[in-house]
Amino acid sequence: MEVVRVPISGATATEIASSVRDLIASGELTPRTRLPPVRTLAVELGVNRNTVAAAYRQLAAAGVAEARGRGGTVVASVPQPASEGAGFGGRLIDLASGNPDPLLLPDMLAAANRGAYRQPLYGAPPVDPELAAWAADRYAADVAGRPFRVLVAHGAVDATERLLNAYLTRGDAVAVEDPCFLASIGTLRVNGLRATPVVVDHSGMRPESLRAALEGGARAVVCTSRAHNPTGASLTAERAAELRAVLARHPQVVVIEDDHFSAVSAVPYQRIIPPETARWALVRSVSKFLGPDLRLALVAADEETARHLDSRLRAGTMWVSRLLQHTARQLLLDPQVHELHARARTAYAERSRLLVTALNARGIATPPAYRPDGLNVWIDLDTDARAVTDALARRGWAVRPGDLFAVGSSGRQALRVTTATLTEQHALEFADDLAAVLTNPQAA
Known part of the structure; x- marks a missing residue:
C-alpha cells in the first residue's frame, strides 16, 4: 500500500486532524490510502511527533482512519457488513437465507385493516397504549419482578444499536456470541465498537468465555436467549x-438479551440478567413470526435505560409507525395467529429434527444434547467449510459457511443450514450429498 503525498497542514493535533478530514471530504484522500508515517509528517510540518500521533488518534476515534500497527494509519472505508436473505439464483435449493417460512406468517395487511386506527399527529404518545399494556403483561414474569418500562424500536438491530450507543463510545468492547448473528457483527463494525468473542456451545454462551471477555474490559454483553442464529442453541x-x-460480579456492564424467536420458540425463556445488573434490556422483535417487513421490536428495560432509548428514538423519527404498532397489536391479540404460531413452533422444531436425524444416520455427528431451535442447524466440520459449501453448490444446494459468522479472524469450520422450509425429502437428499462431499471432496 503506497503512501500518497498530499498537502496535510497544521501546527496542533486538532489542526492536523482537521486538515486530513478536509482532504478526505474533498476526495484528495480516498479510502484505504495510507497516511504518512508519524515521524515523516512531523518533520514535514515541523512539529513534535507526539503531536502527529495525537492527531492520528483523533482521526481513529472519529472513525475516519484506522490504525493498523506496522501497516500504519489508513483512511477508513465504509464497512459493508454481510446480511441475511441474499439471493442465490440459478437452480440452487436455498438453505442459506435465514428467512422464516412465508406460509407460517400471518396476513399482515388484513390485520392492518382491522380495529380502530386513527392516524396520529406530532406530539402523540410514541407507543400504542394497548400494545404497551399487552407487552408489559407478558414481560412481567420474565423480568423477575423488577421495575421496567416498555418501548418500541424499529426492530431488534435498531434497538441494540441505540442501546449500545447510549452507553458506549467508539473503541469500547462488546461481548458477543462467537459465532454471531450477522447483523450484530455489522452493527458493531459500523459503530466502531470492538467485538469480544464469547464461545457458544449447544447450551449457549460458555461461562468461562464470558468471564474472560468481561475481565478483558467488555462494557456490554449482547446475548441471544434462545434460537441463536446461526447455531440454533x-x-x-x-x-x-x-x-x-x-x-453478578460485573454490575456496571450493560446487558442486552435478544429474544427474537419468542412467540414460536420450542423452549422456555431463560434470563441471564442478575439482580445486580443495573442497566439492562430484553428485546423481542416480531420479524420472525409476524413478518420481516413489520420492522418492530418490543423492549423492556430499566428506567434509566428506557429513558436513553426513548431520547434516541424521539430525536429521530419520534416514534415507530403507529400503523405498524396497530398491526402488530391486532396480530398479537388474535387467537387465530396464536394457533398459527403453535403450528409454526411444531413445524420449525420438526424440520430441524429431520435434518439432524438424517445427518446422524449418515455418520455426520452433532452433539448428543443438541436440539436446535429456530430456523437454522449448525454442522461442525473437520475440513474446509468454504470448499464444502462450493461442492454443495455444484450439487444444487446453497448453504452458508460458518466463518461468515465468526467474530474476529478465527472461525469454526462449519455450515449453517436454514431449515425453515425444509421438506423430509430435501433433508434426506441434502444429508446424502453432504456425506458424499465429506467422504470424497474431489468427486463433488
Whole structure:
C-alpha cells in the first residue's frame, strides 16, 4: 500500500486532524490510502511527533482512519457488513437465507385493516397504549419482578444499536456470541465498537468465555436467549444460572438479551440478567413470526435505560409507525395467529429434527444434547467449510459457511443450514450429498 503525498497542514493535533478530514471530504484522500508515517509528517510540518500521533488518534476515534500497527494509519472505508436473505439464483435449493417460512406468517395487511386506527399527529404518545399494556403483561414474569418500562424500536438491530450507543463510545468492547448473528457483527463494525468473542456451545454462551471477555474490559454483553442464529442453541436453566453468576460480579456492564424467536420458540425463556445488573434490556422483535417487513421490536428495560432509548428514538423519527404498532397489536391479540404460531413452533422444531436425524444416520455427528431451535442447524466440520459449501453448490444446494459468522479472524469450520422450509425429502437428499462431499471432496 503506497503512501500518497498530499498537502496535510497544521501546527496542533486538532489542526492536523482537521486538515486530513478536509482532504478526505474533498476526495484528495480516498479510502484505504495510507497516511504518512508519524515521524515523516512531523518533520514535514515541523512539529513534535507526539503531536502527529495525537492527531492520528483523533482521526481513529472519529472513525475516519484506522490504525493498523506496522501497516500504519489508513483512511477508513465504509464497512459493508454481510446480511441475511441474499439471493442465490440459478437452480440452487436455498438453505442459506435465514428467512422464516412465508406460509407460517400471518396476513399482515388484513390485520392492518382491522380495529380502530386513527392516524396520529406530532406530539402523540410514541407507543400504542394497548400494545404497551399487552407487552408489559407478558414481560412481567420474565423480568423477575423488577421495575421496567416498555418501548418500541424499529426492530431488534435498531434497538441494540441505540442501546449500545447510549452507553458506549467508539473503541469500547462488546461481548458477543462467537459465532454471531450477522447483523450484530455489522452493527458493531459500523459503530466502531470492538467485538469480544464469547464461545457458544449447544447450551449457549460458555461461562468461562464470558468471564474472560468481561475481565478483558467488555462494557456490554449482547446475548441471544434462545434460537441463536446461526447455531440454533438455546440457553438451558443451568447455563443461564452460570451466566448470571458471572454477570453478578460485573454490575456496571450493560446487558442486552435478544429474544427474537419468542412467540414460536420450542423452549422456555431463560434470563441471564442478575439482580445486580443495573442497566439492562430484553428485546423481542416480531420479524420472525409476524413478518420481516413489520420492522418492530418490543423492549423492556430499566428506567434509566428506557429513558436513553426513548431520547434516541424521539430525536429521530419520534416514534415507530403507529400503523405498524396497530398491526402488530391486532396480530398479537388474535387467537387465530396464536394457533398459527403453535403450528409454526411444531413445524420449525420438526424440520430441524429431520435434518439432524438424517445427518446422524449418515455418520455426520452433532452433539448428543443438541436440539436446535429456530430456523437454522449448525454442522461442525473437520475440513474446509468454504470448499464444502462450493461442492454443495455444484450439487444444487446453497448453504452458508460458518466463518461468515465468526467474530474476529478465527472461525469454526462449519455450515449453517436454514431449515425453515425444509421438506423430509430435501433433508434426506441434502444429508446424502453432504456425506458424499465429506467422504470424497474431489468427486463433488
